[in-house]
Amino acid sequence: MNKIYYLASCDTCRKIIKSLPNMDKLEFHDIRQNPITEEELEEMYQLAGxxxxxxxxxxxxxxxxxxxxxxxxxxxxxxxxLEHYTFLSRPVFIIDGKIYIGNSQPSIHAVTQVLK
Known part of the structure; x- marks a missing residue:
């Protein structure tokens, strides 16, 4: 399943999510309500390097x-x-085995293209 790790209280994350096409293709993971596990972080690490x-x-x-x-x-x-959610550069998308990190314009553009 494709995932987005985000912070529900973050205005930037909310704005990005609102602009995404086909949001139903994503599993949403609010990192404040449900902190990332070592296993999830390891998956991100493998993809990010x-x-x-x-x-x-x-x-x-x-x-x-x-x-x-x-x-x-x-x-x-x-x-x-692992200690605190605020250190994760948000949002983080894992889509079709690729990772997209942060809210930079190129990253969000790439996510939008992949979700179309």
């Missing part, structure tokens, strides 16, 4: 915990991604 690619450096906790001043390694990114 790194935990850092999944990690949001825009998260407020990233700055408040002083992580921007640390030299984080892949194990650190994994640890923080």
């Amino acid at each position: 790194s935990y850092e690619a999944l990690f949001s450096k825009k998260a407020q906790l990233y700055k408040s915990l002083g992580l921007k001043d640390k030299n984080l390694k892949e194990e650190d990114f994994k640890k923080y991604l």
Whole structure:
């Protein structure tokens, strides 16, 4: 099943979801209500190639915990991604074995094309 990992309270996520064609092709996973498991994160990692690619450096906790001043390694990114939903770069789509990460225009355009 194709999935979207998102935050229901995020305006950007809601706006993106509203604009998607054929939303019935997606299984929705609200990461606040249902935190991602290590198994799900591992699937994302396999598709993305790194935990850092999944990690949001825009998260407020990233700055408040002083992580921007640390030299984080892949194990650190994994640890923080599992500890708190805010560190996942949202939304994350897994469609037909491919991953699309974040809310950049090219990423959302690609998802829209795949769902048509």
